[in-house]
Amino acid sequence: MDVDQLRKDLVGLHDDLIRWGLVVWTAGNVSARVPGENLFVIKPSGVTYDQLTPESMVVCDLDGQLVDGAFAPSSDTAAHAYVYREMPEVGGVVHTHSTYATAWAARGEPVPCVLTAMADEFGAEIPVGPFALIGNDDIGKGIVATLRGHRSPAVLMQNHGVFTIGKSARAAVKAAVMCEDVARTVHIARQLGEPLPIAQSDIDKLYDRYQNVYGQR
């Protein structure tokens, strides 16, 4: 997997954020670790989605410093870099302010695991991370402190929005899409009553089956 291919992949994955209704204007970003290198590729700052090209993507080191690219990197680059530094198993990171999930973040409330699809993908509630201002490592620290040792690949950063991680950038995008979908469904369920819990033993079975058995092998 070379950098040129990752740049191309990231254009398609940013299109997916639009396609699934997760972002408006220039908010939201996807990054991908360059395998075997202390580098990742990320969206340029302030460039609209219809202007993104493979060439416009920027390459940064794991301190978030620009290594290659004509544009400044995303303003969320420090958070992505922190995650890559601290979680070597992570190959992709996504950030969005998708509406329903961010509404849960605004209340600082985790999304309870009350859907089988949630047990499949998240294996637990979707947790809330701390309030943190942009500009230093605080957002990255909050993401890592919340997701390390947690099954969920998504965290709701309080008053802010969603960060997801995955083995690949595509997996992190999938987690962002699923996070918004279940946040919406559980929100709607809440309007007419309290959703029924799923027993932890059943959540465990669903998670194990989906993560290890489901799909084409």
Ligand SMILES: [Zn+2]
């Ligand atoms: Zn944000």
